[in-house]
Amino acid sequence: MADSRLFFTERLLEWNQLSNTRTMPWKGEKDPYRIWLSEIILQQTRVEQGLPYYQKFIEHYPTATKLAQAPEEEVFRLWQGLGYYARCKNMLAAAREIATTYKGKFPGNYDQIKALKGIGAYTAAAVASFGFHLPYAVLDGNVYRVLSRYFAIDTPIDSTAGKKQFGDLAQELLPADQSAAYNQSVMDFGAVVCKPQQPNCTACPLNRKCQARQQQLIDVLPVKSKKLQIKKRYFNHFLVEFKDNIYIRKRTGKDIWQNLHEFILIETPEAAELDDLRKNEAFRQLFGKTPFTVINVSAPQKQQLTHQTIHSRFFTLEVKQALPPNDYQLVSRKTLDKYAFPKTITAFLQNKKLQLF
DNA sequence: AAATCGGGGAC
DNA sequence: GTCCCAGATTT
CATH class of the missing domain: 1.10.340.30 (Hypothetical protein; domain 2)
Known part of the structure; x- marks a missing residue:
């Protein structure tokens, strides 16, 4: 020995x-x-x-x-x-x-x-x-x-x-x-x-x-005893553009991506279309009667994390007046690169940039 | 003791 | 899809 x-x-x-x-x-x-x-x-x-x-x-x-x-x-x-x-x-x-x-x-x-x-x-x-x-x-x-x-x-x-x-x-x-x-x-x-x-x-x-x-x-060998459970989640991101500004906020809960930023996010238990989301309580709270124009709806994208599979969809909307008061802050589009975002969002922004050229 | 926290590369 | 990576912290 x-x-x-x-x-x-x-x-x-x-x-x-x-x-x-x-x-x-x-x-x-x-x-x-x-x-x-x-x-x-x-x-x-x-x-x-x-x-x-x-x-x-x-x-x-x-x-x-x-x-x-x-x-x-x-x-x-x-x-x-x-x-x-x-x-x-x-x-x-x-x-x-x-x-x-x-x-x-x-x-x-x-x-x-x-x-x-x-x-x-x-x-x-x-x-x-x-x-x-x-x-x-x-x-x-x-x-x-x-x-x-x-x-x-x-x-x-x-x-x-x-x-x-x-x-x-x-x-x-x-x-x-x-x-x-x-x-x-x-x-x-x-x-x-x-x-x-x-x-x-x-x-x-x-x-x-x-x-x-x-x-x-x-x-x-080696032996591991625990096996992990993977949950599915459905994230609906809204890029709401008001003049040259966009609504974002810092994530603060016990959830993933703490201290990173996000656009307006509404999570749903299943995949949702825009018409479903219009009826969503959180959506109605956020928008009230504010009229908006749909600029773009992205294809669903998937991101695999260790404990969850995230299905994301991005809705780009334009409003001519500010939304009712909420948790989000309006920041200039030009300053977006000062904030840290999760990969699922930076990947979307990357694709978006490419589309412009 | 078990659950969570990201993203990516190898297979 | 599965495994796992120069792990730590919270519940």
Whole structure:
């Protein structure tokens, strides 16, 4: 047992030195701010998807203090399209905490790091090890997969017991004097060799002692217990144009896309046509007796999210007088690019622009 | 303990 | 369609 553990750690470090060809701009980075920024962006996000966002943020905000000074709307606009927008809100709160409480100097203590908004067990270990060479083992999707396979552990990784079991094991495997190199090794190894589908077992430096391989469990490990439910939702967006202005508002509920903006939105339990919506209570409240002209009705478009399928339709309307008082604000068409919108809306705006040419 | 929070790429 | 990605937070 102890033998196979030593083998695991030694082989991974060796693989990292000899065969790890994965390159990323934050690899070997020493600035804890940049390390932290990369980790926040990469939460539940593929490296290729997060990379351009990392570059943008480093350019706009080279230090935590610069980020802390930025207006929230500007930061959200830069985050637009990346998803999981609570990360953006928490990131800004953490930057401001660093700027004030820590006078711009990133805290170098694990508990202080983990106490920052948006930093959980994984990100705290990553920043502590990569930024300060502290002996904390990271536990991300790659680590779960590599450990569950190498040791043939079938405890569900999304259970409380699994989190503790894999977390303890990862920490025991960590060579305290090489925490950064080791953490980097396991994650790269999981991404490049011990992949979710079709892992490269024949070229794997651990295959000789991999328990899942010996027991032919590669394709069933790691085990996940929960299966997700996907709901269908129907969003009817109204681009109501009044002179050169459009009605928008910031989303504030517990729903998706918190802190992003939207046009006038009426959700219906089923797909709806304009004639259905005219009879809709929310629609009647909004428009009252205001006459409107229908400029355009888009084809239905679908967006697949993790927990829901969103069917969207866009109705472009023009009014010659303002709507009765409501929750929305009138903003100039030219300033729309200052606000962050969800992908379903930016995709529509993109298409609309193309149609004009 | 379970539910939620986005968007995209690979299959 | 399904899975899952350098997870965290709320309920």
